[in-house]
Amino acid sequence: MKPWRWSAPRGARGLASRALVAAVAWLVIALPGPGAELEAVIKRGELVWAADQEGGGPHVFLDPSDPTKLVGFEVELAALLAEELGVRARFQQGQWDRLPLLLDRSADCVINGIETTPERQRDWHCSRPYYAYSLQLVARRDAGPESVEALAAAGPGGRWRVGVLTGSAAENFLRERPGFEVDPIGYDGTVDCLEQLKGGVLDAAVMDDCIAQFNDDRFPGLRGAGRPFAGGTYTILTARETPRLSEAIDAALGRMIADGRLKTLYDRWDLSGRQQMFFLRHAAEIPAAAPQGLVELVSGTLPLLLSSAAMTILLACASFPLAILAGLAVAIGRLHGPLWLRPVLAGYVEILRGTPLLLQLYALFFLLPKVGLAMPALGAAIVGLALNYSAYESEIYRAGLKAVPWAQFEAALALGMTKWQSLRHVVVPQAVRIVMPPVTSDFIALFKDTSVCSAITVVELTKRYSVLALSTGRIAELAVITAVLYMAMSWPLSLLSRWFEQRLENRDKRPGC
Amino acid sequence: MIDIDCLVAFRSGNRILDGVSLTVAEGTVTTLVGPSGGGKSTLLRCLNGLETFTAGSVTIVGHRFTAGPHSPRDLERVRRDVGMVFQQFNLFPHLSVIDNVTVAPRVVLGKPAVDARRKGLELLERVGLGRFAAARPATLSGGQQQRVAIARALAMEPRVMLFDEPTSALDPAMSAEVLDVVGELARGGQTMVIVTHDHGFARRAATQVVELIAGQVCRVGTAAEVLDESDKK
Numbered sequence: 001m002k003p004w005r006w007s008a009p010r011g012a013r014g015l016a017s018r019a020l021v022a023a024v025a026w027l028v029i030a031l032p033g034p035g036a037e038l039e040a041v042i043k044r045g046e047l048v049w050a051a052d053q054e055g056g057g058p059h060v061f062l063d064p065s066d067p068t069k070l071v072g073f074e075v076e077l078a079a080l081l082a083e084e085l086g087v088r089a090r091f092q093q094g095q096w097d098r099l100p101l102l103l104d105r106s107a108d109c110v111i112n113g114i115e116t117t118p119e120r121q122r123d124w125h126c127s128r129p130y131y132a133y134s135l136q137l138v139a140r141r142d143a144g145p146e147s148v149e150a151l152a153a154a155g156p157g158g159r160w161r162v163g164v165l166t167g168s169a170a171e172n173f174l175r176e177r178p179g180f181e182v183d184p185i186g187y188d189g190t191v192d193c194l195e196q197l198k199g200g201v202l203d204a205a206v207m208d209d210c211i212a213q214f215n216d217d218r219f220p221g222l223r224g225a226g227r228p229f230a231g232g233t234y235t236i237l238t239a240r241e242t243p244r245l246s247e248a249i250d251a252a253l254g255r256m257i258a259d260g261r262l263k264t265l266y267d268r269w270d271l272s273g274r275q276q277m278f279f280l281r282h283a284a285e286i287p288a289a290a291p292q293g294l295v296e297l298v299s300g301t302l303p304l305l306l307s308s309a310a311m312t313i314l315l316a317c318a319s320f321p322l323a324i325l326a327g328l329a330v331a332i333g334r335l336h337g338p339l340w341l342r343p344v345l346a347g348y349v350e351i352l353r354g355t356p357l358l359l360q361l362y363a364l365f366f367l368l369p370k371v372g373l374a375m376p377a378l379g380a381a382i383v384g385l386a387l388n389y390s391a392y393e394s395e396i397y398r399a400g401l402k403a404v405p406w407a408q409f410e411a412a413l414a415l416g417m418t419k420w421q422s423l424r425h426v427v428v429p430q431a432v433r434i435v436m437p438p439v440t441s442d443f444i445a446l447f448k449d450t451s452v453c454s455a456i457t458v459v460e461l462t463k464r465y466s467v468l469a470l471s472t473g474r475i476a477e478l479a480v481i482t483a484v485l486y487m488a489m490s491w492p493l494s495l496l497s498r499w500f501e502q503r504l505e506n507r508d509k510r511p512g513c
Numbered sequence: 514m515i516d517i518d519c520l521v522a523f524r525s526g527n528r529i530l531d532g533v534s535l536t537v538a539e540g541t542v543t544t545l546v547g548p549s550g551g552g553k554s555t556l557l558r559c560l561n562g563l564e565t566f567t568a569g570s571v572t573i574v575g576h577r578f579t580a581g582p583h584s585p586r587d588l589e590r591v592r593r594d595v596g597m598v599f600q601q602f603n604l605f606p607h608l609s610v611i612d613n614v615t616v617a618p619r620v621v622l623g624k625p626a627v628d629a630r631r632k633g634l635e636l637l638e639r640v641g642l643g644r645f646a647a648a649r650p651a652t653l654s655g656g657q658q659q660r661v662a663i664a665r666a667l668a669m670e671p672r673v674m675l676f677d678e679p680t681s682a683l684d685p686a687m688s689a690e691v692l693d694v695v696g697e698l699a700r701g702g703q704t705m706v707i708v709t710h711d712h713g714f715a716r717r718a719a720t721q722v723v724e725l726i727a728g729q730v731c732r733v734g735t736a737a738e739v740l741d742e743s744d745k746k
């Protein structure tokens with residue numbers, strides 16, 4: 001049998017994109033950028049402030065009547081602040097739970113509903129509070145919990161599924177209450193979260209009261225469930241290395257509170273200016289948390305990382321067998337199926353290979369509910385991964401089937417077998433052996449691709465790492481632990497595949513008796 | 514048993530079979546001889562429907578094939594009764610020797626595994642390979658593999674056996690092992706059509722020898738009649 005060579009592994013693509021990222025990173029590092037002290041900001045004439053427009057209103061969002069324009073009360077706050085410093089304000093987009101990382105290079109400050117927490121006090125400079133929020137539970141009008149206290153007992157469908165913004169105080173609030181019968185599900189944007197609540201994927205959502213109120217008109221099917229609870233204050237983050245800038249921002253905020261400009265701003269945005277001033281004039285400092293030792297860090301985060309690793313394993317092990325079965329069926333259909341079916345299957349493969357996995361997951365999770373096909377995130381993730389990989393597997397199997405000599409097929413036919421019997425008993429078993437190595441290597445690739453599922457709220461290992469890294473500030477240490485966990489999962493797979501390969505080779509050469 | 518009537522076959526615009534007519538009686542051994550490219554393999558493969566033809570007809574084990582594509586049901590029916598042995602053996606490398614022999618009876622005839630295995634071991638004994646039942650084909654010599662291929666075909670209890678140069682890939686010693694088995698079958702009254710370049714074997718075993726040249730039957734007769742003439746040249 002002639003040996004069969006599979007095409008370049010998809011890792012090559014990853015390599016190219018990594019090289020690109022490295023090049024861009026170098027450019028960014030080489031150029032003098034934001035993240036500068038007060039003097040540099042003034043010299044530049046620009047205060048670069050970071051926020052996530054995906055996070056939604058009323059903070060920072062695209063004007064629905066003019067989507068090229070950024071609006072929100074924080075956009076105006078940033079403008080006021082810049083004016084106080086005698087410079088212009090420039091917006092810098094970032095993913096919400098990662099905004100503080102931009103302080104290194106890309107932004108002078110972060111203004112985006114960042115809650116004051118002891119951890120943030122420790123890792124960055126937190127300005128004096130500029131807004132006081134509470135948390136609000138939101139549910140559908142016709143169903144869901146009546147108030148936050150109702151979350152302490154399971155709902156009619158078991159544990160409540162409650163949407164939150166990833167990394168937000170709302171998420172921490174739910175996670176820190178082990179007595180709650182709640183599965184918190186993290187989203188990157190409020191609108192996504194409320195859409196899913198409306199679509200029935202979620203039972204409820206918890207968010208800052210101003211966000212809930214802002215979205216009330218847009219989601220008439222939803223209601224505030226019970227009174228606002230808990231809460232805290234928003235702060236402007238600056239880097240620890242820029243104390244003079246931090247001081248200037250604090251002073252500017254103080255002036256804006258004292259002379260009523262901030263109250264006017266909040267009143268214009270319907271954010272209860274008087275009540276806000278009542279809190280902000282007297283807001284107490286939150287003491288900074290003490291830095292954690294390595295042992296504490298590991299013992300505190302490892303159980304969470306391990307449970308997320310289990311999710312990664314579940315995603316991979318549930319989706320890959322489906323991908324293999326579908327891929328094999330598609331490959332057989334393309335080579336031996338009815339003529340009309342072949343171009344259809346070719347289209348299936350090209351569409352799934354030609355579009356990003358992320359887009360496919362979005363379509364399954366966010367678009368299907370709009371046509372009444374709500375799927376829980378885990379289901380959508382498994383189906384999405386299986387569909388995406390079935391296209392790649394089908395190409396591998398197609399090559400494998402073609403690599404089985406035609407004479408084998410003829411020999412089976414000559415014995416009286418039908419086409420399908422010949423495939424089932426003679427051709428496919430040989431093809432499966434031929435493609436074992438590339439299929440196993442794809443399994444390892446899929447293991448890592450499960451991290452994309454975090455985009456549709458599934459918390460797997462990479463997502464958990466990023467949340468933990470940001471909340472503890474221990475980016476490097478946790479990266480090492482996470483990498484070790486990934487290796488611990490994929491290394492045995494590599495060994496297993498090599499063992500498999502050898503066993504198959506030996507079996508075909510085993511002497512008789 | 515086999516009646517070939519005025520068979521014409523084209524491949525890539527060339528006339529490979531040019532009006533071949535031939536009759537094979539039950540219980541006889543017919544050998545096809547002739548120069549390379551004469552159309553022997555093509556003729557043989559027309560008999561079990563691995564190839565189609567353009568004109569003429571083939572009647573085999575009571576079924577009549579005509580020109581053009583054959584229906585899958587007809588093909589399966591005929592192939593159950595017509596075994597084939599290839600020059601390159603074409604054993605299934607992923608199956609053990611005994612599974613090679615039993616797979617078709619189990620899958621095609623629905624024979625219970627135990628019966629198929631008993632019969633398979635019997636056949637392997639008959640071709641002298643009983644002790645290799647558990648081996649993989651790749652571990653056997655060429656002659657042994659070809660004998661397994663014969664046992665595999667016999668397991669379907671075919672009424673006709675087709676051989677396409679069964680010994681051309683083998684050295685003389687291994688050829689002899691295989692031809693012994695074929696000779697044994699001939700004595701047992703198995704109807705066979707054998708393509709071969711081995712005139713010695715044709716003289717020993719053939720009831721009828723057919724010489725095929727450029728797609729036409731050049732001579733038909735006993736071994737002496739046909740081969741003496743062609744060996745003279």
Ligand SMILES: Nc1ncnc2c1ncn2[C@@H]1O[C@H](COP(=O)(O)OP(=O)(O)OP(=O)(O)O)[C@@H](O)[C@H]1O
Nearest residue numbers: 524525527529547548549550551552553554555556
């Ligand atoms: N699919 C095909 N396309 C084109 N030409 C073909 C095809 N199949 C067979 N031929 C040609 O038909 C002719 C007869 O082939 P065939 O294999 O039947 O001859 P043969 O008598 O068996 O020869 P050999 O002794 O070499 O096996 C050869 O010239 C071959 O090249």
Ligand SMILES: [Mg+2]
Nearest residue numbers: 553554555677
């Ligand atoms: Mg030939």
